[in-house]
Amino acid sequence: MSHIRHLSKDPILRRAIKQNGSMELTVRKNLFHYLVRSIMSQQLSTRVATVIHERFLDLYGGKAPTAEQVLATAPEILRSIGLSNAKVSYVHNVSRFAIDKGLTHSKLARMNDENIISYLTEIKGVGRWTAEMLLMFALAREDVFAVDDLGIQQAMIRMYSIRQKDKKKLKEKMIRISNDWTPFRTYACMYLWRWKDSNRSGQK
Numbered sequence: 001m002s003h004i005r006h007l008s009k010d011p012i013l014r015r016a017i018k019q020n021g022s023m024e025l026t027v028r029k030n031l032f033h034y035l036v037r038s039i040m041s042q043q044l045s046t047r048v049a050t051v052i053h054e055r056f057l058d059l060y061g062g063k064a065p066t067a068e069q070v071l072a073t074a075p076e077i078l079r080s081i082g083l084s085n086a087k088v089s090y091v092h093n094v095s096r097f098a099i100d101k102g103l104t105h106s107k108l109a110r111m112n113d114e115n116i117i118s119y120l121t122e123i124k125g126v127g128r129w130t131a132e133m134l135l136m137f138a139l140a141r142e143d144v145f146a147v148d149d150l151g152i153q154q155a156m157i158r159m160y161s162i163r164q165k166d167k168k169k170l171k172e173k174m175i176r177i178s179n180d181w182t183p184f185r186t187y188a189c190m191y192l193w194r195w196k197d198s199n200r201s202g203q204k
Contacts, residue, residue: 090125
């Protein structure tokens with residue numbers, strides 16, 4: 001595959017590619033639901049996030065609700081499934097935004113990556129990282145680099161032996177390295193995450 005051939009030119013990243021083989025991106029049509037689920041999952045373990053999401057779907061007969069349905073759901077009901085006050089507010093913010101401005105796949109598909117990030121971060125509760133995850137895993141954009149992601153930072157520090165404690169300079173170094181991965185930086189991030197998960201013991 002073209003992304004494997006291109007990314008394998010980097011001898012360090014090549015090791016992670018050999019460990020994990022081919023990666024694929026999937027387009028998700030329901031961007032509203034993806035964004036709501038992302039907000040609900042923030043700062044939670046995968047297990048807890050899954051339980052809360054299942055409770056959320058149960059409120060709507062086991063199906064992904066519309067923005068109108070979520071906005072009509074009282075805050076105390078959303079809190080009862082395990083959401084904090086802040087997350088209830090953010091979920092309602094996303095719902096209101098989807099109704100007023102639109103979160104359809106066809107609308108966002110016409111925008112470039114930075115325009116989508118600017119558009120989504122108008123919503124209180126949606127930051128750049130959340131928008132980047134949507135670009136990667138809902139819109140299947142191939143050239144997104146999540147420089148602020150802690151897992152990406154940890155993986156690159158170890159793999160590329162980066163000795164830089166200043167956060168700004170660390171990110172500058174990461175971006176310089178990632179420039180060689182364009183136009184497949186999303187796949188590179190996927191390999192970095194997978195490498196980190198499979199090398200938790202600290203061995204390279």
